[in-house]
Amino acid sequence: MSVQFSRIAAGAWRMADWGMTPQARLAWIEACLDLGVTTFDHADIYGAYTAEALFGEALALKPALRDRMQIVSKCGIKLVTPNRPEHRIKSYDTSPEHVIASVDASLKALKTDHLDVLLIHRPDALMNAAELAHCFEHLRATGKVRHFGVSNFTPSQFELLNKRIALVTNQIECSPLYLEPFTDGTLDQAQSLELPPMIWSPLAGGQLFHGTDEASVRVRAVLERLAHEWHSTVTTVACAWLMRHPSRPIPVLGSQRVQAYEEAVSAVNLKMDRETWYEIWSAGAGRSVA
Numbered sequence: 001m002s003v004q005f006s007r008i009a010a011g012a013w014r015m016a017d018w019g020m021t022p023q024a025r026l027a028w029i030e031a032c033l034d035l036g037v038t039t040f041d042h043a044d045i046y047g048a049y050t051a052e053a054l055f056g057e058a059l060a061l062k063p064a065l066r067d068r069m070q071i072v073s074k075c076g077i078k079l080v081t082p083n084r085p086e087h088r089i090k091s092y093d094t095s096p097e098h099v100i101a102s103v104d105a106s107l108k109a110l111k112t113d114h115l116d117v118l119l120i121h122r123p124d125a126l127m128n129a130a131e132l133a134h135c136f137e138h139l140r141a142t143g144k145v146r147h148f149g150v151s152n153f154t155p156s157q158f159e160l161l162n163k164r165i166a167l168v169t170n171q172i173e174c175s176p177l178y179l180e181p182f183t184d185g186t187l188d189q190a191q192s193l194e195l196p197p198m199i200w201s202p203l204a205g206g207q208l209f210h211g212t213d214e215a216s217v218r219v220r221a222v223l224e225r226l227a228h229e230w231h232s233t234v235t236t237v238a239c240a241w242l243m244r245h246p247s248r249p250i251p252v253l254g255s256q257r258v259q260a261y262e263e264a265v266s267a268v269n270l271k272m273d274r275e276t277w278y279e280i281w282s283a284g285a286g287r288s289v290a
């Protein structure tokens, strides 16, 4: 069975910074689920290897919620942190030993028996596609991981692994302040393979709201004007802009505020015309199309 992502996903990257009690984290999870935001994005390294356990601690207060959500996690980056004193330098590792150990640690921290999707976090120059595909098959056979994908992969890197084992997504950065995926082949490939890309930092990590560089100021002026005209919000307009792409992108928001998800979800009903889409693109690029 293929994976069913929600149209908007929630990311736990910043969860360790939120300073929430387990009850408040549970309330955030439940509010997301009630909005139809059922896909939660994690990585082993978030919060210097602490965020998954924060989520798992909250989930354990109401374990039945697990059946209503899809859990995505990632591995493959080795961070230098006091939590991993054995890491000498920051590096990538997609060896079967590291991937399997990372999945086991994620399952324990998240207090779940399976990941819906495992992503390789960043392209590893030393990735052996055949070996990794074999490792994925093993993880699937043991029931620990149901689907596999990658993140921040170029189209050729994606193809290298996808030839060996069917991937479900490439999670990439994209926003009016990060336009490369529209021209570097990433979204062409997603559309061609009919694999919706997950979009990280869809609100440019908050830069849409408080960025002071020229591009942020230009984009904000357009988004705020449109939000005002449509009785909407900057978040809704930014998500509608991303979701207008025919590859059916899935914005992965990283807000601690439930309202941000409410605003993102309402983007599903906002149909943006082509000129408006290009107006936002042009504000980000700092020029009109050729």
Ligand SMILES: NC(=O)c1ccc[n+]([C@@H]2O[C@H](COP(=O)([O-])OP(=O)(O)OC[C@H]3O[C@@H](n4cnc5c(N)ncnc54)[C@H](OP(=O)(O)O)[C@@H]3O)[C@@H](O)[C@H]2O)c1
Pocket (backbone or CB within 6 Å): 010, 011, 012, 013, 014, 041, 042, 121, 151, 152, 171, 172, 199, 200, 201, 202, 203, 204, 205, 206, 207, 209, 210, 235, 252, 253, 254, 255, 256, 257, 260
């Ligand atoms: N695969 C990768 O390499 C990769 C890399 C980075 C992130 N990710 C994933 O993508 C997820 C989202 O990334 P992100 O957190 O950068 O996404 P984002 O949704 O673009 O940015 C979230 C940030 O924007 C702020 N924000 C949202 N609405 C705002 C508003 N109206 N006014 C002011 N600030 C506002 C949030 O603050 P508040 O909480 O106060 O709303 C938060 O600090 C992460 O959690 C992670 O799961 C993946």
